Structure formats: C-alpha cells, structure tokens
Amino acid sequence: MTEPILAEHHPLDDLIRADRMPHIWCPGCGIGIAMRCYAQGILDSGLPVKDHVVVSGIGCSGRVAGYMNLDSYHTTHGRAIPFAMGIKLAKPELMVTVFSGDGDLVAIGGNHLIHAARRNIDVKVICINNFNFGMTGGQFGPTTPRGAIATTAPYGNFELPFNLPYLLAAAGANYIARWTTLHARQLKKSILEAFSKPGFTFIEVLAPCPIGFGKSNNINDGLEEMELYRDRCVMARQGEMNPEELEIDLREDKPILIGKFIDRDRPPFHPFMKGQS
Amino acid sequence: MAAEQVRTGLHFMSGDEACAEGALAAGCRFFGGYPITPSTEIAEHLARRLPEVNGVFVQMEDELASMAIILGASAAGARAMTATSGPGFSLMMENIGLGMMLELPCVVIDVQRGSPSTGLPTMPGQSDVMQARWGSHGDYESIAYAPWSPQEMFDLTIHCFNVADRYRLPVFLLADEVVGHMVERVAVPACDSIEHWERKHAATPPGEHFEPFKITDPDLVPPIVHAGEGYCIHYTGLTHDERGYPDMTAATHNELVTRLVEKVRVNRENIIRTEGYSLEDAEIVVIAYGCTARSARQAVREARQAGIRAGLLRLISLWPFPEEEIARLATRARSLIVAEMNLGQISREVERCARRPARGVFHAGGMMIPPDPILQAIREASA
Amino acid sequence: MRVFDRQPLNIDKVHIPRGQVFLIPDRCKGCELCIHFCPEGVLETSSGMNVKGYHYPTIVSGKENSCIHCEFCALICSEFAIFTLAIPETTNGG
Numbered sequence: 001m002t003e004p005i006l007a008e009h010h011p012l013d014d015l016i017r018a019d020r021m022p023h024i025w026c027p028g029c030g031i032g033i034a035m036r037c038y039a040q041g042i043l044d045s046g047l048p049v050k051d052h053v054v055v056s057g058i059g060c061s062g063r064v065a066g067y068m069n070l071d072s073y074h075t076t077h078g079r080a081i082p083f084a085m086g087i088k089l090a091k092p093e094l095m096v097t098v099f100s101g102d103g104d105l106v107a108i109g110g111n112h113l114i115h116a117a118r119r120n121i122d123v124k125v126i127c128i129n130n131f132n133f134g135m136t137g138g139q140f141g142p143t144t145p146r147g148a149i150a151t152t153a154p155y156g157n158f159e160l161p162f163n164l165p166y167l168l169a170a171a172g173a174n175y176i177a178r179w180t181t182l183h184a185r186q187l188k189k190s191i192l193e194a195f196s197k198p199g200f201t202f203i204e205v206l207a208p209c210p211i212g213f214g215k216s217n218n219i220n221d222g223l224e225e226m227e228l229y230r231d232r233c234v235m236a237r238q239g240e241m242n243p244e245e246l247e248i249d250l251r252e253d254k255p256i257l258i259g260k261f262i263d264r265d266r267p268p269f270h271p272f273m274k275g276q277s
Numbered sequence: 278m279a280a281e282q283v284r285t286g287l288h289f290m291s292g293d294e295a296c297a298e299g300a301l302a303a304g305c306r307f308f309g310g311y312p313i314t315p316s317t318e319i320a321e322h323l324a325r326r327l328p329e330v331n332g333v334f335v336q337m338e339d340e341l342a343s344m345a346i347i348l349g350a351s352a353a354g355a356r357a358m359t360a361t362s363g364p365g366f367s368l369m370m371e372n373i374g375l376g377m378m379l380e381l382p383c384v385v386i387d388v389q390r391g392s393p394s395t396g397l398p399t400m401p402g403q404s405d406v407m408q409a410r411w412g413s414h415g416d417y418e419s420i421a422y423a424p425w426s427p428q429e430m431f432d433l434t435i436h437c438f439n440v441a442d443r444y445r446l447p448v449f450l451l452a453d454e455v456v457g458h459m460v461e462r463v464a465v466p467a468c469d470s471i472e473h474w475e476r477k478h479a480a481t482p483p484g485e486h487f488e489p490f491k492i493t494d495p496d497l498v499p500p501i502v503h504a505g506e507g508y509c510i511h512y513t514g515l516t517h518d519e520r521g522y523p524d525m526t527a528a529t530h531n532e533l534v535t536r537l538v539e540k541v542r543v544n545r546e547n548i549i550r551t552e553g554y555s556l557e558d559a560e561i562v563v564i565a566y567g568c569t570a571r572s573a574r575q576a577v578r579e580a581r582q583a584g585i586r587a588g589l590l591r592l593i594s595l596w597p598f599p600e601e602e603i604a605r606l607a608t609r610a611r612s613l614i615v616a617e618m619n620l621g622q623i624s625r626e627v628e629r630c631a632r633r634p635a636r637g638v639f640h641a642g643g644m645m646i647p648p649d650p651i652l653q654a655i656r657e658a659s660a
Numbered sequence: 661m662r663v664f665d666r667q668p669l670n671i672d673k674v675h676i677p678r679g680q681v682f683l684i685p686d687r688c689k690g691c692e693l694c695i696h697f698c699p700e701g702v703l704e705t706s707s708g709m710n711v712k713g714y715h716y717p718t719i720v721s722g723k724e725n726s727c728i729h730c731e732f733c734a735l736i737c738s739e740f741a742i743f744t745l746a747i748p749e750t751t752n753g754g
Contacts, residue, residue, distance in 0.1 A: 005683070010743055021740060023739070026689075027690055028689075032739055036738070050506070065511065071510060072509075072510075073349075073504075073512045074513035074514055076371050082349065083352075089333045089346075112338065112342050181738075223696055227696075
C-alpha cells in the first residue's frame with residue numbers, strides 16, 4: 001500500500017446524503033465530525049434507520065438535517081425542539097433527535113430548550129457549541145466568552161455567557177454530557193447512551209469554528225482548536241457540577257471540563273391518556 | 278371513529294366548545310396551544326376531551342412553540358390544531374410561513390379580540406383579517422373561514438381540517454369573541470355523515486426513488502409522506518427543488534413560490550364559500566362576515582320591510598377572496614356597503630374587485646356592530 | 661467513567677492490526693486533522709490537489725504498512741473523505 005486507495009463511497013454514505021457532498025461547512029469546522037458520530041450512533045443504535053428522525057434549526061449546525069439521509073426537518077430558527085416534540089408525541093415509537101447549534105438552541109430557542117428540559121420530553125439534543133453565530137459570519141452568542149471578539153463585539157463581548165451543562169441541569173434534563181469533536185469515540189458512545197435514556201438528553205459538543213470564532217480570537221484554524229481540546233480537556237467525575245469549573249474560554253489556558261455530568265431518572269414527559277396508568 | 282369522539286345530537290354550546298368538538302369530529306388528535314382570551318375555552322375543552330379519544334393535548338410555553346409543535350405532529354401524520362387570539366396569532370406568523378413552505382396541513386383558530394396590541398381581551402374584533410392574509414413574510418396564499426355561529430364553529434372547523442389536508446397547508450378559522458363565547462344550539466351530525474377528506478399520500482412505496490415535491494397532478498398538490506414511513510425525505514424551510522433539497526437559485530424559487538400560490542388559486546372553487554340573503558334583485562348589497570353578518574342580515578330584513586331592495590352577501594371564506602362573485606355583484610348592484618369590526622380591511626378587497634368605492638360601516642372593535650348603523654347606511658345608499 | 665485498569669498484554673497473542681487507507685479526494689478540504697492526529701504519522705499533505713484546489717493527504721513514504729486501523733482519521737474527518745479498512749491477517753501473524 002503506497003498510496004491511499006481512491007474510493008467512491010464512504011462507509012457511512014448510505015446514512016448521509018452523499019449526493020449533496022461536499023457539504024458547506026468550512027475547512028476545520030467540527031460539525032461534520034459530530035454529524036459523523038451521530039450517523040455512526042444511528043448505525044449502532046439497533047433501531048431501524050427509518051425510525052430515526054432528525055430536526056434542525058437555522059445556522060451552520062442547522063444544515064445537519066439536510067445532510068442526513070433520514071426523515072429530516074430543517075425548521076425555523078430556534079424552533080427545532082417544539083417541532084421535534086410534535087413528531088415525538090404524535091409518533092412515540094420514533095427516535096427524534098434535535099441537532100443544532102448554540103445560537104439556535106440557546107439564544108432564540110432558549111425558551112423552548114429550558115421548557116423541554118423542565119418537561120423532560122423524550123427528545124435527544126445534540127448542541128454544537130462553537131461559541132458564535134457562524135452562519136451569519138461570526139457574531140457573539142449566548143455562549144461566547146466575555147471579552148471575546150466578534151463581528152458584533154468589535155471591542156470584546158461585554159456579556160457573561162451561559163454555561164450549558166449547568167443551565168440544563170437546573171432546567172431538568174435527564175442526561176447531560178459535554179464532549180469535543182476531538183473526543184469522537186466518547187461522543188458516539190454518549191449519543192448511544194442518549195438514545196437509550198428516556199427523557200430529555202442534552203449533549204454539548206465543542207467544535208472548532210475557525211472562520212466565525214477562531215480567526216478573531218487568535219485560534220488560527222480547526223487544527224489549532226483541536227489541539228487546544230487535546231491539551232486542556234479534563235474528564236469530570238459524574239455528578240460533579242461546580243459551575244465555575246464548567247465555564248469555557250478557549251483564549252485562556254484553563255482546563256475544559258468534559259464528560260457526563262448528569263445521568264438521572266426524572267420521569268419523561270407523557271401526555272395524559274385516559275385509561276392509562 | 279368511536280362514538281364518543283363524535284357527540285351526535287343536539288347541544289347547547291359555546292362557540293369555543295363547538296370548535297373543539299368539531300376538531301374531534303374531524304379526527305383531530307393533537308392540540309398544542311397556549312392560553313389566551315378569548316380562545317382559552319377551546320384548549321380547556323380539548324384538555325379534557327382529547328385524552329378520552331387517545332389524543333394528545335399539550336400546553337406549550339408560548340405560541341411560537343404551539344405553532345411549531347402542531348407542524349411537527351402534522352409531519353408525523355396527525356391532524357393537529359392550535360387556537361389563539363390576535364397577540365398569539367402574531368407570534369405564530371413565522372411558523373405559519375414554515376407550514377406554507379413545508380406544505381404541512383394544520384388548523385389555526387384565531388378567536389379575534391379588540392386589537393391591536395393587548396387591546397380588548399374579552400371583547401370582539403375582526404381586525405386580524407389582513408394579518409391572516411399577509412401576516413407572515415413572503416408571497417403565499419392563505420385560506421381563512423369566518424364562522425358566524427357556534428354551529429359554524431363546529432362545521433367550519435371540520436371543513437378547515439378537510440381543506441388543510443386536501444391542499445396541504447395551514448388553514449385559519451377567523452372567529453371573534455362574540456361567536457366564540459356565545460352559547461347557541463349546535464346540532465352534531467351522525468359520525469358517518471361527517472365528511473373526511475384524506476391527505477393525498479404518495480403511491481410510491483418507501484425505498485423506491487421518490488421526489489416528494491414533484492407535481493404530477495393538475496391540483497398542484499404534491500403527495501405527502503410522513504415521518505417514520507421509511508421514505509427518508511428532507512423537509513426544509515429553505516427554497517427547495519423537487520427532491521426537497523435546498524436549491525438557492527432564483528429560478529427554482531420563482532417556480533416553487535408560484536406553485537405554492539397557484540395551488541390555492543386553481544382550487545378556489547372548492548375552497549371559497551359565501552351565502553346570499555335576498556340578493557337576487559338586490560340593488561344595495563351589504564357585504565359582511567362573522568358576527569357582524571348577523572346584524573347585517575337583520576338590517577337587510579328591516580330594509581326590505583321598508584321597501585328597499587337590499588341584500589346581504591355573507592363571506593364564509595375570507596381568503597381566498599371571492600373576487601369573481603364580488604365583480605358580478607358589482608355590475609348589477611347600485612351600491613355596495615361593507616360592514617366589519619375594523620377600520621376597513623375586507624372593504625379594500627371589495628373595492629379592488631368591484632372597481633369602485635364601497636360605503637363602509639366600520640367600528641374598531643369592542644362591541645358588535647348593531648343593525649342600526651347598517652340600516653342607516655342602506656337608507657343613505659338608497660336615497 | 662470506568663477507570664481502565666492496566667493489564668499487561670501478551671504480545672504473542674495480541675497482533676497489531678493493519679489497515680488500508682481509502683480516500684475520496686474531491687471531498688477533502690485540506691484541514692489536515694487526519695495528518696496531524698494519526699498516531700502513526702502515516703499521512704502527509706500531498707502535492708496533488710482536488711477539484712477545489714485542496715491538498716488531500718497521501719501516505720508518507722516508508723510508512724506504507726504503518727497504518728494500524730485505529731480509524732481515528734475517519735473519526736475526525738468532517739468531510740467523510742477518508743477511512744480505513746482492516747487488512748486481514750496473513751497466516752504468519754503480525
């Protein structure tokens with residue numbers, strides 16, 4: 001073997017819309033990695049592919065629905081979760097996953113996110129957190145660290161960000177984990193755990209956004225951010241939710257706490273049916 | 278359908294309650310809503326009744342979520358509905374546009390109240406009419422019906438579900454607080470006599486090549502597939518091609534949006550509904566809808582008793598607007614009067630189609646327009 | 661998280677897998693993650709460019725048989741452009 005063998009198909013091509021490749025995400029962006037973990041998770045889930053449904057909102061991560069060869073819905077900005085809830089409640093046997101970004105799920109979609117977590121609805125959420133609104137060119141968002149530069153924060157973001165695991169733990173999600181796109185094996189395993197966990201599961205995935213966030217916060221490219229992940233990520237002990245430790249500012253050389261934070265069994269949301277217990 | 282889903286027989290019901298029963302009779306098994314006067318009774322009634330018929334009732338955190346959740350339920354194949362009033366209707370607009378673009382059938386009940394803004398929550402209005410037509414951004418064609426009685430709240434809700442499923446889009450029931458809260462006799466027909474228009478489902482079996490938005494029928498309605506059926510179809514709010522794939526070209530956009538609009542226009546005969554009262558020889562035609570039409574009918578009766586040849590055209594469907602009928606009436610009516618509880622919305626359409634001004638009997642809302650001002654306008658017109 | 665307890669491996673029984681690298685050049689966007697994170701340093705940027713002008717990876721000369729089929733290049737390829745398949749063991753062991 002002296003040269004890589006040129007191939008036409010990737011082993012996961014049946015699960016993605018190969019006829020739409022290459023996708024639109026920038027070189028070094030991490031969304032494709034997380035999507036690959038999701039595709040692999042679907043294959044390993046033991047559920048037939050036709051029972052998996054993916055719903056995305058608007059933004060770079062919102063394009064995942066369009067690239068998955070599933071029943072997929074690309075909805076309006078921030079409204080993926082209630083839309084997904086509608087599918088789940090109308091057809092409970094489906095495994096409904098919402099795959100979207102920090103801007104979509106936490107900024108405009110924040111109200112639906114915390115209520116869905118409070119109700120503990122049986123929808124799986126994969127939230128790409130690249131610390132900015134990437135699709136529209138790099139504005140700051142609700143997870144952008146204070147002081148970071150963005151196109152709408154040329155003097156540095158003067159707002160304090162959300163800390164997603166902490167927020168979702170308070171809201172009530174049954175399963176909360178944070179991984180990065182470098183931890184692809186753990187992410188896929190976490191997605192599988194989410195599939196088998198009844199109730200609201202939330203997986204935050206840190207992903208490089210070289211164009212939107214990295215460039216203006218001196219992280220030159222995806223490679224450099226993945227290196228940051230390798231150097232700084234520290235596995236959290238489950239259930240250990242010290243808020244300060246959970247904060248992330250990629251510009252500081254400070255540990256990034258990852259892993260599974262919450263895995264509990266609050267009763268999942270079921271609409272009341274007469275004649276049922 | 279099991280018996281208790283359709284409470285056949287005579288009832289003494291409020292409009293809101295009749296609307297809820299109409300939804301159940303139409304096979305609606307999903308309601309997602311948010312409390313708002315004067316439509317809350319619809320939600321309350323369905324909260325009790327839906328669990329009895331294995332249906333899903335969910336109260337959401339806001340109207341944005343309410344509209345999104347019923348679209349999701351519809352995407353999974355359920356007949357789904359929400360109910361709101363002006364302020365909520367405004368919040369639903371973006372996702373109504375999504376429903377138009379994804380061509381997902383559902384029913385939105387807007388029990389109108391004094392508007393704009395918080396306005397008069399417990400009092401009637403008819404000033405959401407143009408919002409129902411143009412509320413969301415972009416070119417699309419709305420379908421909206423205006424009931425004038427609890428009986429019609431029942432009947433038209435069923436019709437809204439049928440039209441929505443048949444033409445694959447959100448359909449609106451534009452009631453008002455008077456019709457919603459008044460209590461009248463409602464006759465619920467036998468279960469099997471209730472019309473049920475099926476969704477046109479794809480004939481191609483799952484797994485085979487299938488283009489979800491390819492048009493093969495003259496009605497311009499693409500056959501539908503639902504989540505979990507194995508078609509693995511992509512629905513996107515982005516402009517999409519026949520495969521459902523995003524396609525950012527002006528040509529595809531023009532084709533798609535034109536079709537979405539034409540889809541309603543070419544089928545308007547089956548959609549438009551009006552009713553005439555002593556119109557045959559009418560020289561003065563009053564045009565009204567919803568609760569105002571009740572006063573207009575009384576005014577026309579009194580005018581006839583006073584020897585004035587007056588008639589009423591009651592619009593049951595506001596959108597699509599019955600352009601041809603208005604144009605025909607305009608050729609033989611000496612003058613047109615439009616009575617509505619706003620400061621002139623449908624009247625603009627009437628004047629556009631009649632190609633001449635119409636006398637307006639307007640009120641910004643808060644009280645039902647009584648017969649007198651309409652009768653007064655008829656007298657002035659016949660002088 | 662289960663703590664991985666370390667147990668000594670019996671190198672007679674444990675054979676290091678060998679992998680064959682496959683590439684879909686036109687999907688590559690030259691992010692070089694696969695090159696950088698390959699534990700065996702099997703890959704390097706090739707002089708060849710794909711249709712979009714990105715330099716896709718190629719095998720470092722001398723490392724033709726170094727791929728251990730860990731699949732990490734495939735795991736972190738955002739473009740679904742690279743993957744490896746195991747080369748079945750020949751009878752004479754690794």
